Amino acid sequence: MLARSAASSLRAAVRPGPRAARAAVALRFNSTDAKEEPKAADEAASKLAELEAKLKEQEKEMQYLRADYQTMSRRVQEERTKASDFAIAKFARELVGSTHVLGTALKHTPKPIEKGSALGNLYDGVELTRKSILQTLAHHGVTPMGELLGTTFDPNLHEAIFQVPAAVAPKKSDGADSQAGDIIEVQKEGWMIKDRVLVPAQVGVVQLEE
Known part of the structure; x- marks a missing residue:
């Protein structure tokens, strides 16, 4: 137990x-x-x-x-812009042609012009019309190339209408001799539509060296 x-x-x-x-x-x-x-x-x-x-x-x-x-x-x-530019290019060329005709008429009008005369009024009307067309073109990016005399010929921008030998080429505005390829005369103004050539300038150039 x-x-x-x-x-x-x-x-x-x-x-x-x-x-x-x-x-x-x-x-x-x-x-x-x-x-x-x-x-x-x-x-x-x-x-x-x-x-x-x-x-x-x-x-x-x-x-x-x-x-x-x-x-x-x-x-x-970019494609829309190109399409828009292309759409107005043809019409713009026609307007540019009109400005050239009007400019030529103004250039060859006998001077001096009596103000208030029939010729004077016609001259003023033509000049006003040309300025109005230029303003319309500028609004759509169409502008002239500007002063070309003395600048170098560029086949992408200019069309050579004639060439002259350097020996007989006129001197530049500063008295310097013209060089081969220099533009010595502008027969028809060139135009751009924004950054593209619309109408190439028709120019005379100093003969290029071969």
């Missing part, structure tokens, strides 16, 4: 109580969590890096799309 009681007491002493059992379970749980936390952190970091890479790739694609859109918009605008 005494031996049985001693054995029971020993088992009771050895058997863990409820509190000790809970502590043991918590220790095992916390130990498992501690092992899994680094793994979860690595997975989260990997996913974050993957998302950041995808985001950067999408940002690049958006930049390419914006650049393509801007390029396309610019080309469309």
Whole structure:
């Protein structure tokens, strides 16, 4: 009897109580969590890096799309401008021809002109008409090439009507000798429509050296 009681007491002493059992379970749980936390952190970091890479790739694609859109918009605008310029080019050439005729008439009108006379009134009317046409042309980007005497002949802008040898070519306005390719006479004014040639200038040049 005494031996049985001693054995029971020993088992009771050895058997863990409820509190000790809970502590043991918590220790095992916390130990498992501690092992899994680094793994979860690595997975989260990997996913974050993957998302950041995808985001950067999408940002690049958006930049390419914006650049393509801007390029396309610019080309469309350029094509519209070219189409508009082409549409008015034929009519503009006719108006330019009219200004040349009117300018020639004014240039060859006998001077002096008496103000208030029939000829004077006609002269003023022709001059006013020519100025009005020039203003209309300028509004659409059509402008004369400007002063060409003494400048160098450019086949992209000018049409050589005649050539003279350098030995008999007239001197420049500053008294210097004319060089090969210099424009010495303008027979018909040249015109531009924005940055393109509308009507090439008809000129006389110093003979080019061969």
